[in-house]
Amino acid sequence: MMQKISFTERNAQQVYEQFLSNVSNVIKDLPDKDRNEIVMEINSHIYEGMESMDNGSEIDRILSITSQLGDPHEFLKPIVTERQLDDALKKFKLGKILSIIYKKAKTSVNYAMFFILYLFSLCTFSLIFFKLFFPANTGLFYSGQRIKAFGFALNISGTTEVLGGWFYLVVIAIVSVFYGIITLLLRATRRRTKHNFV
Amino acid sequence: MYFLYFCIMESKYISNWTSQLKKGVLPYLVLSIVQERPFYGYELIKKINQDFHTDVTDGTLYPILIRMYDEKILKYEWVEQSSGIPRKYYATTEKGTEIFGIMRSVIQNLLNIEK
Known part of the structure; x- marks a missing residue:
């Protein structure tokens, strides 16, 4: 069970919880092991970031760290798509394969051919x-x-x-x-x- | 007016090119850093930004680290901390060191051509 970070400022705690919840939401379709690894790593990143900043309120620090990380949907999307496709190919899930390679087909001739x-x-x-x-x-x-x-x-x-x-x-x-x-x-x-x- | 348009287009082109270049060189920078000792994610990102002035968004690096692990170029280990929040330390593998050598010679060759 992952240990969460405790903040003294309520709004900082809310920003942190919301960010982790966004991360969990983006990776919800990944296998358990991958999900835990990613959430633990982001949690560790936030903790180390908070510790390394000497000054500023908790809310300023957490906002700076999360904005430096960026939108979870954006930065985790490549990994989520790749893992989902690997999983779908391994388990021969046609629906999932089609939906992922349809998106990839828009930017890749190779995937467009496979989609056809x-x-x-x-x-x-x-x-x-x-x-x-x-x-x-x-x-x-x-x-x-x-x-x-x-x-x-x-x-x-x-x-x-x-x-x-x-x-x-x-x-x-x-x-x-x-x-x-x-x-x-x-x-x-x-x-x-x-x-x-x- | 045309000059202004040209400047805007050029700066956009340069900014896209710079962004692609920075992203492309990231695996090399990661490998060059972890040759020295294992680094945890946050420390690695700060080191990259500090030593190479890349201003890479922190989130950009994690998918790259995961892919490098998938490719067996990096390995990692979770190390417990007194805070109760463990750190994930990344280190190079034998394959990673080999690839780093190849990447370094590719970059050197490229720079030589430029000269």
């Missing part, structure tokens, strides 16, 4: 719903000995759908393999580019 690949796998997965609602027009269609279409097709005259109920399993298998490959590729790319410090 993930969207493509989502679109492929949606074929399951097409099969549910338009069973005759969705599947693997053969014409003679050649594959005519895979997925949803409007014009299916002269073709035979060969998968039937197996279509669901085939789609799930394709999407799983594709999703797995993209995620592993993204993890590998991130491992290579993580050497950027800023």
Whole structure:
């Protein structure tokens, strides 16, 4: 359990509590260990700052320290995003991966490409719903000995759908393999580019 | 009027460039300081600002320290204090010392080119 700092001035205590609460709020989605480490480190920073300033009231000192640290949302955001993405990639959480790489895609061509690949796998997965609602027009269609279409097709005259109920399993298998490959590729790319410090 | 516009644009460009440069050089400054002995966060930030006149916002450094730890360039240890609030001491690793050497030669080469 982290020991908090006690202030004699009430308003200084409030500023301190509010700042720690903002920090906790920004990092609330991180794993427990990371959360504790960050809060303890910020707490230690504030304590050392208060101790090193000889003069001035507590409120002046705490305000100076917190303004020097900056807005927790700003300075902790890079770490929160990186940790969340690492965690999501490790646990294959598609929703989380998509929401983070969508934000990153705005400033990085690399992430934009991965975002498109993930969207493509989502679109492929949606074929399951097409099969549910338009069973005759969705599947693997053969014409003679050649594959005519895979997925949803409007014009299916002269073709035979060969998968039937197996279509669901085939789609799930394709999407799983594709999703797995993209995620592993993204993890590998991130491992290579993580050497950027800023 | 055009001259004023040019001055504003130029100063903005220079200020962005300076900010990027300072951020970019921070891992090197951190490594150069912790070669000497382990430092805790607050002490490290003050040392950087005092020795290198960077005026880096304190909060900027923590994500960098965390990334350097993730990269195994730095290690840390929590050391209990009589106040009850422990300090997190950062020290270089073997990999960190190697990387520091490489960074130093890169910077030296760059400065030589400038000459």
